[in-house]
Amino acid sequence: xxxxxxxxxxxxxxxxxxxxxxxxxxxxxxxxxxxxxxxxxxxxxxxxxxxxxxxxxxxxxxxxxxxxxxxxxxxxxxxxxxxxxxxxxxxxxxxxxxxxxxxxxxxxxxx
Amino acid sequence: xxxxxxxxxxxxxxxxxxxxxxxxxxxxxxxxxxxxxxxxxxxxxxxxxxxxxxxxxxxxxxxxxxxxxxxxxxxxxxxxxxxxxxxxxxxxxxxxxxxxxxxxxxxxxxxxxxx
Numbered sequence: 001x002x003x004x005x006x007x008x009x010x011x012x013x014x015x016x017x018x019x020x021x022x023x024x025x026x027x028x029x030x031x032x033x034x035x036x037x038x039x040x041x042x043x044x045x046x047x048x049x050x051x052x053x054x055x056x057x058x059x060x061x062x063x064x065x066x067x068x069x070x071x072x073x074x075x076x077x078x079x080x081x082x083x084x085x086x087x088x089x090x091x092x093x094x095x096x097x098x099x100x101x102x103x104x105x106x107x108x109x110x111x
Numbered sequence: 112x113x114x115x116x117x118x119x120x121x122x123x124x125x126x127x128x129x130x131x132x133x134x135x136x137x138x139x140x141x142x143x144x145x146x147x148x149x150x151x152x153x154x155x156x157x158x159x160x161x162x163x164x165x166x167x168x169x170x171x172x173x174x175x176x177x178x179x180x181x182x183x184x185x186x187x188x189x190x191x192x193x194x195x196x197x198x199x200x201x202x203x204x205x206x207x208x209x210x211x212x213x214x215x216x217x218x219x220x221x222x223x224x225x226x
Contacts, residue, residue, distance in 0.1 A: 004153075034214075043202055043217035044154070087153070098144065098167065099215060103153035 003027060004102035006088050012108045017078045021105045023071040023088030033064055035073050036087040038104060044087055047073075078109045113137065115218035117203050123224045124193055132188045132221045136205030143186050144206075144215060145178055147199040154202065160186060193225045 006023045013019045033050040048055065050062040050071055061074040071088055088102035116135045124130050136143050145157040156170035160180040171177070180186040190197055200222050204215040
């Protein structure tokens with residue numbers, strides 16, 4: 001089983017739609033979780049951390065289910081500028097440690 | 112302030128040649144990471160430096176790959192006798208002891224093409 005698995009997509013949605021991405025991870029000892037965003041031919045950038053209680057940042061909501069080893073990202077009211085690849089990222093240990101990246105889910109938002 | 116910088120942005124080389132890729136982390140960031148991303152693939156961890164500790168080299172794919180970090184700042188990734196399968200984007204990231212989370216900030220990457 002891959003350490004971090006994501007549906008590669010692409011997810012094609014119209015502007016204004018709500019879209020959800022899921023991710024599963026294999027290491028039950030994983031400590032921290034993130035969603036990064038990567039635009040075409042650009043470097044990854046942190047979108048948001050994912051907390052056990054779930055967290056929201058504007059139109060973005062992240063959820064974590066430790067029992068199922070499952071992370072989700074919900075984007076409401078999609079914008080054209082949301083088109084990108086969304087990377088699910090897991091840190092095996094707290095603090096400094098190497099991140100394990102999923103291959104990403106591509107989102108294409110159309111007018 | 113300035114972000115992570117990498118040079119060169121693009122490198123084309125012939126099979127069998129050695130290449131050096133440079134990373135300049137954000138000032139004050141004690142942790143530095145190298146990853147590579149092949150076409151259509153996820154990021155693959157290569158090596159991790161934290162302060163003056165021995166680096167974590169567990170991700171280096173072969174002994175042709177090496178990296179050093181001088182003075183706790185700039186890092187150089189060296190690939191000897193390059194092969195076509197080394198073609199990828201090499202990304203450097205750094206992180207800060209002052210961040211509440213272990214956020215990594217990425218540089219723009221070096222796109223390596225081995226002919």
